[in-house]
Amino acid sequence: ALPEANGDFYGQLAELGAEQRAVAASVADFMRAHVAPIMNEHWSRDEFPQHLIPELRKLDLLRRVWNEDGTRKSDATVMEGLITLEACRVDVSTAVFFGVHAGLAFASIALGGSPEQKAEWLPKMLDLEAIGAFGLTEPEGGSQVSQGMRTTCRRDGDNWVLNGEKYWIGNSPFSDFTVVWARDVDTQEVRGFIVRTGTPGYSVRKIEGKVALRIVENGHITLEGCRVPETDRLQEVQGWRTTAEVLRLTRAGVAWQGVGCALGAYELALRYAQTREQFGKRIGEFQLIQNHLVHMLGNVTSSLSMVLRLSHMADTGQMRDEHASLAKVVTAARCRETVALARETFGGNGILLDHGVIKHFADTEAIYSYEGTNEINTLVVGRAITGFSAFV
Numbered sequence: 001a002l003p004e005a006n007g008d009f010y011g012q013l014a015e016l017g018a019e020q021r022a023v024a025a026s027v028a029d030f031m032r033a034h035v036a037p038i039m040n041e042h043w044s045r046d047e048f049p050q051h052l053i054p055e056l057r058k059l060d061l062l063r064r065v066w067n068e069d070g071t072r073k074s075d076a077t078v079m080e081g082l083i084t085l086e087a088c089r090v091d092v093s094t095a096v097f098f099g100v101h102a103g104l105a106f107a108s109i110a111l112g113g114s115p116e117q118k119a120e121w122l123p124k125m126l127d128l129e130a131i132g133a134f135g136l137t138e139p140e141g142g143s144q145v146s147q148g149m150r151t152t153c154r155r156d157g158d159n160w161v162l163n164g165e166k167y168w169i170g171n172s173p174f175s176d177f178t179v180v181w182a183r184d185v186d187t188q189e190v191r192g193f194i195v196r197t198g199t200p201g202y203s204v205r206k207i208e209g210k211v212a213l214r215i216v217e218n219g220h221i222t223l224e225g226c227r228v229p230e231t232d233r234l235q236e237v238q239g240w241r242t243t244a245e246v247l248r249l250t251r252a253g254v255a256w257q258g259v260g261c262a263l264g265a266y267e268l269a270l271r272y273a274q275t276r277e278q279f280g281k282r283i284g285e286f287q288l289i290q291n292h293l294v295h296m297l298g299n300v301t302s303s304l305s306m307v308l309r310l311s312h313m314a315d316t317g318q319m320r321d322e323h324a325s326l327a328k329v330v331t332a333a334r335c336r337e338t339v340a341l342a343r344e345t346f347g348g349n350g351i352l353l354d355h356g357v358i359k360h361f362a363d364t365e366a367i368y369s370y371e372g373t374n375e376i377n378t379l380v381v382g383r384a385i386t387g388f389s390a391f392v
């Protein structure tokens with residue numbers, strides 16, 4: 001019998017705790033049973049399979065990461081990472097849907113909400129009864145959004161009036177609310193708001209024509225004189241510091257996306273190399289193909305070590321911005337190299353959706369650029385190690 005296609009070559013995942021392995025296995029089963037059979041159809045239609053949300057709810061994944069009061073479990077980052085990895089192994093879009101809701105949107109309320117706001121939203125979010133989105137990026141730019149935010153808010157009695165646009169906002173075409181970040185015209189401070197779907201002046205247009213992460217739905221949000229009650233302003237937000245804290249919490253998860261995506265692509269390529277025949281041999285018998293596979297495996301193995309260590313640092317309070325940025329830079333770059341080699345191993349079949357690997361290839365381009373582009377995360381690390389900021 002041929003060796004099994006398992007990219008956990010050093011047994012790093014097999015060594016984790018029993019509960020962590022059980023959660024990872026439940027996600028792997030869900031992906032295999034429910035997502036894999038329909039993902040190509042949804043990819044072709046540019047549509048998120050909302051009908052799977054009740055099935056996903058049964059796994060109760062958010063409660064493995066968060067407590068009811070919005071504090072994090074002691075192994076939250078490792079657990080989030082494992083959920084992300086197992087989802088990305090099959091389909092990155094599913095992990096992004098989850099990461100936007102359970103990471104960015106949930107963390108915004110957990111870190112920035114008052115006790116009343118947490119009590120209203122967190123239980124519904126834990127149960128996937130209310131789906132959240134996170135609106136930070138704007139059409140004029142993502143990298144500079146901390147300095148160049150154009151969306152404004154202005155206090156008007158018991159309300160706030162929001163004006164501006166948000167772009168690329170994952171889940172927003174069907175979410176129940178979006179956390180919108182806006183600059184106060186009077187104090188220049190950044191504030192966060194829970195904007196409920198259906199609020200007059202808030203509209204979402206689905207972004208069409210993506211060639212990566214097609215199963216995630218991203219929206220272009222317009223805010224025109226949108227009135228939000230003071231009670232829906234996130235009461236504990238301390239300006240940009242809170243936004244940055246939310247991004248820091250979720251960046252480790254994005255580093256895990258690169259690992260899961262690379263792992264999935266490697267396993268597909270290995271299986272293909274073990275069965276596809278040319279010149280009377282399995283292509284896996286050729287030295288050049290073995291070289292591809294070993295290169296991919298090295299990337300996956302080193303990236304997995306890196307995110308496991310990073311997550312342990314996050315869960316024990318040792319992780320700084322630059323630590324998360326370095327992992328995001330390295331795992332995204334190694335993923336890009338890995339999915340290209342995997343695609344190459346499939347020859348022409350590699351560009352067919354049915355063979356799976358091209359979806360990983362395309363999705364990697366989004367991983368490379370969001371949650372801080374490769375350049376911006378590089379500059380975060382560069383600033384930390386040299387003491388010089390090269391941003392502007």
Ligand code: FAD
Binds near residue numbers: 136366376390
């Ligand atoms: P730009 O900022 O315009 O950058 C363009 C290029 O210039 C990049 O290569 C960048 O690295 C480089 N660059 C910019 N400044 C510098 C500098 N100082 N030095 C060197 N190089 C520089 N945002 C949300 O708020 N919510 C979401 O749910 C969300 N989901 C997303 C989903 C997808 C699929 C994508 C693609 C994006 C999503 N984003 C979301 C936005 C994402 O975070 C931004 O795309 C990202 O921050 C980069 O911003 P930008 O695309 O405007 O690129």
